[in-house]
Amino acid sequence: MTFLETIRILFERFILIYAICIALFYIFLAIVSIFVLRSYLRKNSFVNYEVILSSPFAPSISIIAPAYNEEKTIVENIRALLSLFYHDFEVIIVNDGSADATLKKAIEAYDLELVDFAVNYKIPTQEVRGVYKSRNSSFSNLIVIDKENGGKADALNSGINVSNNDYFVSIDVDSIISSDALLKLAKPFMEEKKRRIIATGGVIRIANSCVINGGQLDMIRLPKQFLARFQVLEYTRAFLMGRMAWSRLNGLLLISGALGLFDKEVAIKCGGYYAPTVGEDMELVVRMRRFMSEEDKKYKVAYVPDPLCWTEVPTTLKVLGRQRNRWIRGTIDTLRIHKRLFFNPKYGLMGMLSYPYWFFFEWLAPLVETVGLFYFLLIALFGAPNWPFFFILLGFVYFYGVTYSTYAILYEELTFHKYERKWDVLRLFVYAWLEPLIFHPLILFWAIRGNFDYFVAGKKGWGKMERRGFEKKKKKKKS
Amino acid sequence: MKVLICEDDEMILKMVEFKMTREGYNVTVARNGKEAAAIVQDSEFDLIITDVLMPYMTGLELINLIREKLKKTTPIIVLSKIGLEDTVLKAFKMGADDYVVKPFSPSELSIRAKRLLNK
């Protein structure tokens, strides 16, 4: 055999082995997830969360919501946060140097006034211009920070500096948080005996096309827009079949910035969020984990499968593309910053399994897949492909994807079944069949672009994400 | 006598409604703060019984609305799960006349209501 032939065969073998490994690993994660979900549901089947509401035993929490150019929705967002069910919490809105009337609207709506707050810059941030509190005592737990622009991570750090409580929740200001979210997020912290829970994540659900009133979810519906529908499947897979397993293995590396509860002390000791990165949510979790490992302390990162946070996902290719581009760049950033973890037994499961997983199956996967596709295309055009073999393989890859998504629908149905209408579920089935053909290639493309932007073009910052506003949309529907 | 009951827990709402109706009051119900606010704008009541934690608008905000914005002096009883001193004090500060903590005794609630109505 010639050298070229050897290379060819090795390459094909590699792709085959890679595909099989990733397929098997996802199945493994899915199976572990079953047990975790079952265990969680059983344990919480008759928990009365209202019990914690008025309990002095529940930890006090600070909700930190960075806001940038949110003038359209800031008032209703703050209202939604203030009406969460919990006995002792403060809502800290960080106006990250908005160019629009975000701050002004908040001041008007909530009767805010400047107070003489002395900020302790435990974590260095951009300068705080002012701290505001409400004259109206029914909003006494609201604090608004006005500061120079510094990015989401910087804004969160600022909130941490001002926060008075032991735990903080980082959220996206325009997400809808379910009214018992705080209770459910706090529970793991309160149950754990031996290890220290440093962070808890929640499941992010898609709010597009849901009917929302005054910051409350009135009716849950499957999004109408096709890109959003694909994302429903994607999120369900990621959360119910992936992260649950990771949390059980205590290998969870990512808690979505849209909702996460953190141990403030540990976060500060690590130095807070790392501002220069676009993947600040993942980067902080990895750093916190690393810190605990290096200090030789037992810890855990937990996950709550309840749908606690509903967020609007991008519906245009442009915005979605930017989002995915940012995600992959964030991943690469985190992987690079913490490359010490790679197969390093000192960091336990995180180093030996989680990090390699992210490296091989989250970062490399789109690259391998794209290369594989191009290779097949080349072979198809110029070489003599073994067509039946090729089609069987393609069939396998396609049906694997469809089956996995279908199982995701099943998992959702058997756990929280938020989509009550049969038609919604049927539509999801259809989309499961369409996804490998339509959505997945897009994802690949954006991932490659993200890699390109990162390594070649050196782009590391944030793009612009547009906000649509829930209420406005609803009003349009009525007329 | 017109009474407004504002409560998001269906069971408690029904219970209080039932009880007050039996006592002879003319009862209107609201299932959340927003509904109650709308109702209160338009009509007059002799007594308002309200929960604190409700969607859209908390009971405390409702009280504030009634006292500050609408300048009404309708007697208000707060019926809530939260028994924390903080909340109770806040409620009174905002203008509530009485505070009953859940679990509550329906007969006790009724007596307190009568007391306020007789004033």
Added chain:
Amino acid sequence: MRSGLLKKMKLVTRFLNLKLTVAGMLLLVPVWASNVPDSLSYRVQIGARYGVPLSPEAFSEMIREEFKIMEGQHMGWYKYTVGHASSFDSALRLTQYITDRYNINGPFVAKYIFGYRIPIAEVFYKVQIAASYKKPLSIYALKRKYDLEWPLAEEYYDPYYKYLTGSFLEFDSAVSFIRDLKDFHGIIGAFVVPYYLNKRVVEPDSFTYFVSNEGYLNRLPDKPREISTSAIEESRETAIEEDTAITPVETRESIIETEEPKEEKIREDEPEQKSIEQEPVKPVRKDVVRESIRSWVNINLSPGVAVWISHIIDLSYKSLLILVFSIVVVFLLLNLVVVFFFIIFNKIRREYMARRIKRLQAEYQELLTDYLFDEENEAVVYFKLSNVRNYFKIQILIDEFLRMYFNVSGEADKKLHDLFIRLNLHKDSMRRLKKFDWTKKAKAFREITMMNIQEAGPYIEQYINAKNDTLRSEAQIAMVRLNEDDPFSFLDKLEEDFTHWEQLNVHAIVRAYNITIPDFSRWFGSENDTVVIFAVKMTTIYQQTDSFMELLDLTRHESEKVRNEVIVAIGKMQMKEGIPKLLSIYSAETYNNKLQILKALQSIPDESEIGFLVDKAKEEDFDIQLNALKVLNNIGFKGQQIIEELSKGQNITFKEKVKHVKDKRI
């Protein structure tokens, strides 16, 4: 017609350069002559020996003269048979004859097909009407052409595709079928093919077929040979030297079809192909499966798809990888179908259950509300509720009871409780106490707790230290409620950590049911730190200021967390007596506790602290400074004066802190 047939055959055989033996002719002839085919014959076995052949002398001369004795090997035995009967019965008669005439021990009938020994049953015949080399024919086309209404199966024997129809137990029936095919459907040259155990029996070597386009030849191991007296020695030698005897095989698979002629290579070498040459003849079952799948595919699917699937099937047999992937794809498709239907079914079922439950809940709620507030209807309600028998309904009823019970107090409470007992619902809760499933058990615990069913107390007490978190927590809550004399006695026995969650739940129960609080200082000395923390917290909440001495002692506890709790307690209970203690332990404390001390002092501002505070206000640490200033500010006029003095000459940040401290809104 016959001459034409023979001519064609001659051409074919000449083309393929094959011998046409009489035996071969014989097989064609039976199509017309209904003679016994050489294929199937019944013989009589007269002797056998294992491992070593018998010499002809073993048999009497007489029998050797009358019959031709055939020697065959079968499973390591050398077996000797005579006769050639067309039916079982004639063979049986022959057996009788031999027994009577010759002194042979136990001759019996044996069945042979083309010289191979088979069990008596399991043979049937099919009729082949066509074959094609390498390219499959369209079955629909064939059926249409000959106007066949019988199913036509395609069987693939690489590299030939063969088309067969019919299935007959008797050879004769097959023959008459062939006549029908010719007479009514114009099919010429159809012939009988015997099948043993669903596998085609291959004909002896020199046989040829009449085929639609090209000839076909199949190679076989040899059939048994005759033993002649002259050839005795020769046969014995050759039997040992050459591998010409029938090789021993398993009984069932004594008929094996060989694979495609190995000389012919059809396609270019792919890596997968090599494995075929190296592998021994594959087990029969696999091929049987393959053939049946192919037949099914060919019959039931359209030709285009069928061809593809046939390709895939063939490839599967060539490459393990493809086989695996194909199986996986099939498996995935099955999954899809099953999951889809399951989800739909599940959804419908859930909707139905939800509606049912909702209806019942509303019904029971109304009944209970009626019962509570409407004296007239009490009896009616009681009657209705006592008729609820079904476990499912009872559970919903109990749940409604609990919900209502949880929300009310006072006499409404008592009324509900009495009704609960009268309806014997507590018996149902107790029944479920013993369940193995811990979720059901825990639920039962909860019900017992809420409705205060004292009887269950002793049973539940065993679970205070259960390994299962939920059971343990529910047991603790139950103890607090049920144990009226000493609700917190379980704290003495608690071995596990008393988690925050459990503490919270216990406290909630205390609040909900107004449990009488003991003096919690009793547990200040507990070995379980978490119990101590709980005790301190409860002391604070219930303002048990009498325990202040014991609290102060706890400030020297070895656990930082305990000390933290104590410091908080001193602050919250505004124990002025604790001030000196706080000041004295400060320097030895951890950073967190130091801050906590300062925070506690904010609730108990006193001039005695001033010296200490001034000191701390000068510290570098932001939070320490800030909190110290806060205390000073709270002390009153004197404290504020001190702050003024301190501010002199200080930097902006200090002044900012002062302002912060003074701002009442923060």
